[in-house]
Structure formats: C-alpha cells, structure tokens
C-alpha cells in the first residue's frame with residue numbers, strides 16, 4: 001500500500017535526523033560556547049614561540065610516520081610524530097618513567113624518550129599556568145586526577161605536564177583522521193594542552209552522539225582554525241564525548257618566521273638559511289599528564305601478554321541507575337553530570353564506562369586476542385580522583 005510522503009507510520013525505518021552544517025569557530029568565546037575546549041591566542045612570548053618552532057622543525061627531520069595494522073593491511077599516518085618526556089619534578093612519581101622498559105607504543109616496547117628541549121620546557125611552564133587558571137574556573141568531574149596535596153595557603157596545582165607528543169604536518173595534505181586520544185596512561189577525563197606553531201591549520205571536532213540519541217539529533221562538526229602560537233586546551237570530557245582531527249586542506253598560507261633561527265641549532269649555515277624560508281609546516285605539541293596511578297606497570301595485560309589500551313565507551317554514555325544508594329555511588333565514581341541531589345534511580349544519567357582492550361593487533365599482523373574488560377577503578381586501586389578528594393574535604397570539615 002502506498003503511504004503519503006512524510007507519513008509518521010514508520011515502524012521499521014527511523015525518522016531521518018536532519019544533518020547540521022559545520023560551524024567555523026574563530027573566537028575563544030565561540031570555542032568555549034560550543035565545545036569542552038578553550039582557545040588562547042598569542043600564548044607564548046613571540047620570540048619563544050618562534051624559537052620553539054625552529055627547534056622542533058629542525059628536529060622533525062628525524063621524526064617517523066607511525067605504522068599500524070588495520071584489519072588486514074598496514075596503514076601509515078600521513079604526518080610525522082615524536083614523543084618527549086619532561087625532566088622529573090621532585091616527588092611527583094615521574095622518576096619511575098625513566099625506565100626504558102616502561103614505554104609502550106602501538107603495542108610494542110619503545111626506548112625511553114628524550115627530555116623536553118629547553119624552549120619546550122620554557123613554553124610548558126607558561127602553558128601550565130594558563131591551563132591551571134582555566135581549570136580553576138571549571139566544574140570538575142569526579143574521575144579526574146585528584147592532584148597533589150597543596151601546601152598551606154597555596155592554590156592546588158590541578159594539572160601539570162610530564163610528557164609531550166609532537167606532530168609535524170608538512171604541507172596541506174598531511175593530516176590526522178578523527179580519533180580520541182588513548183586514555184591508557186592519562187586516565188579518565190584528562191586535560192590536554194595542544195600548542196600550534198607555524199602554518200595555520202583547521203582543528204576539527206565532532207561529538208560522538210550516544211546510540212540512544214541518534215534518532216533525535218545529529219552531530220555538529222566544528223572547524224577551528226589554529227594560528228601560530230595559539231593553544232587549544234582539550235578539557236575534561238573532550239576525549240569521552242568528542243573526536244578530533246586535523247583534515248587535509250586544499251590550500252594553506254605559508255608561514256614566514258618572524259625571527260631568525262637560533263644559531264645554536266646547527267653549525268650548518270645552509271640549513272639555518274633554509275629553516276628561515278617561508279614554510280608549509282605546522283608543528284603541534286600536545287602537553288599531557290601521565291597519571292601515576294595509570295603508570296604502565298599497572299596496565300592490565302591481555303592474553304597476548306601486551307599491555308591493554310584504555311578507551312571510553314563513547315556510544316553508550318547513558319545508563320539507567322539501579323537503586324538509590326547504589327545509584328549515587330556509581331554516579332559519584334563515574335563523573336556524572338548534574339548535581340548529586342538530582343540523581344534518582346530510574347533516571348538516565350551520564351555514567352562514563354571505560355574498557356581495557358587488547359592492542360596487540362596494532363602490530364601483530366592485525367591479529368589480537370580480542371581481550372576486553374570494563375575498568376573498575378576501585379578493584380584496580382586507582383586514584384586519588386577529584387571525587388575522593390572532595391569526599392575527604394567533606395569529612396575534615398564536618
């Protein structure tokens with residue numbers, strides 16, 4: 001039987017959700033309004049930004065494109081990357097990270113990375129202040145890192161970087177596809193500070209709409225042009241709710257470095273002269289905090305004997321809470337949105353779930369063991385979390 005157009009009698013096919021046109025966000029205000037990120041322009045003194053750009057552009061001649069197995073073929077990333085660790089702070093537990101055997105990448109043990117070159121350390125100290133100032137203004141999620149205890153009368157340091165992943169995109173076609181960052185060493189609800197140097201490129205964000213909302217609303221794509229010396233802070237929940245990418249472009253504006261290169265980079269005058277020419281490269285540095293309670297020695301291993309990776313379950317973000325007391329504790333431990341008093345049994349609330357999964361397939365001819373288990377922060381002895389710290393505060397003040 002024929003049905004009139006727009007008939008609501010659609011028992012088998014779901015109503016099509018209208019797609020949303022992409023939005024370009026060019027101001028810090030619009031980025032903060034539409035995404036869990038903040039954008040900060042001219043974040044470093046201009047001379048430092050340029051010196052750091054030269055230092056990493058020079059270093060990037062030795063960086064590698066990463067390769068991994070995708071089902072039955074090897075894929076190679078279309079840009080090059082490198083990894084640095086920061087010289088350890090006293091008493092922050094980062095000392096253990098010096099051990100070469102503790103580093104794993106794409107399911108393979110790797111050598112201990114080098115420490116931040118001097119301009120990266122200088123930049124990191126400035127960026128930490130920006131990130132902490134921003135985090136002090138924001139609502140925090142219970143599963144975020146609980147931080148180090150503050151000294152009397154001092155503001156607590158909510159975030160600091162102890163590693164950095166760096167990327168070089170040489171030309172308009174080098175890119176990175178949609179992904180969310182692995183949480184294996186970052187833990188849930190991480191904060192990641194991403195610095196852009198050189199050529200301006202678009203940073204793209206798109207929400208992963210939970211399965212149960214897919215017939216109600218579509219995801220919006222946000223395009224954020226990132227100019228030289230700008231910082232995007234991916235705040236807590238960005239990795240759980242959004243995927244991000246740096247797409248290939250049809251054209252770019254060449255970058256003209258505003259200062260000469262530091263002569264200490266190399267004795268080779270020709271190389272120095274070439275570095276100063278207009279460039280098609282964008283350098284990105286993502287400053288990250290590897291949590292001590294997610295140290296690789298504590299990563300569960302799969303049946304292949306390889307450390308698992310930690311991923312959020314982005315598609316099933318909502319869960320029906322079972323009963324009142326249990327419901328409150330699940331929500332408290334899992335970063336639920338909304339006030340604690342609004343959590344009632346039977347009401348769908350945001351309960352982030354995380355999976356440990358086998359990653360051996362990334363290197364092992366694409367064949368992993370299929371192992372997975374749900375992360376259980378209590379049984380695995382992880383923390384302190386923001387939720388634990390808040391609970392301790394309540395106890396000491398009552």
Ligand SMILES: O=C(O)CCC(=O)C(=O)O
Nearest residue numbers: 165167181203246284286
């Ligand atoms: O280059 C960028 O802005 C993003 C890099 C990125 O997503 C990553 O390193 O995980």
Ligand SMILES: [Fe+2]
Nearest residue numbers: 179180181244
């Ligand atoms: Fe990323």
